[in-house]
Amino acid sequence: MLYADRKRFEETGQELAELLEEEKLSGVPVLVFANKQDLMTAAPAAEIAEGLNLHTIRDRIWQIQACSAVTSEGVQDGMTWVCKNIATRKK
Numbered sequence: 001m002l003y004a005d006r007k008r009f010e011e012t013g014q015e016l017a018e019l020l021e022e023e024k025l026s027g028v029p030v031l032v033f034a035n036k037q038d039l040m041t042a043a044p045a046a047e048i049a050e051g052l053n054l055h056t057i058r059d060r061i062w063q064i065q066a067c068s069a070v071t072s073e074g075v076q077d078g079m080t081w082v083c084k085n086i087a088t089r090k091k
């Protein structure tokens with residue numbers, strides 16, 4: 001997911017919250033890539049986490065990973081997190 005537009009954080013956060021209510025996704029870990037970090041204009045990961053209200057997620061583990069698809073920085077770290085946490089499903 002790419003979030004470049006700060007005005008849409010609230011809307012995106014709402015959509016994410018609705019998605020996470022889906023029964024099939026119950027307890028499934030959430031990883032958000034804060035992409036485009038090679039650009040000065042990119043919102044920092046902390047700002048995205050705040051904007052999407054990730055800190056209100058209590059029913060599963062979640063992570064926000066700063067990355068750049070252009071330089072590939074952070075991409076591997078995010079995927080490693082997925083591999084480590086994919087089997088953990090909070091009941």
Ligand SMILES: Nc1nc2c(ncn2[C@@H]2O[C@H](COP(=O)(O)OP(=O)(O)OP(=O)(O)O)[C@@H](O)[C@H]2O)c(=O)[nH]1
Binds near residue numbers: 004005035037070071
């Ligand atoms: N500088 C930079 N550009 C990126 C990065 N990731 C994607 N882009 C560029 O951003 C543009 C949009 O990429 P898409 O994959 O179409 O993403 P999108 O979600 O449809 O659109 P955005 O809202 O721009 O994220 C393309 O020109 C990509 O090459 C990145 O990490 N850094």
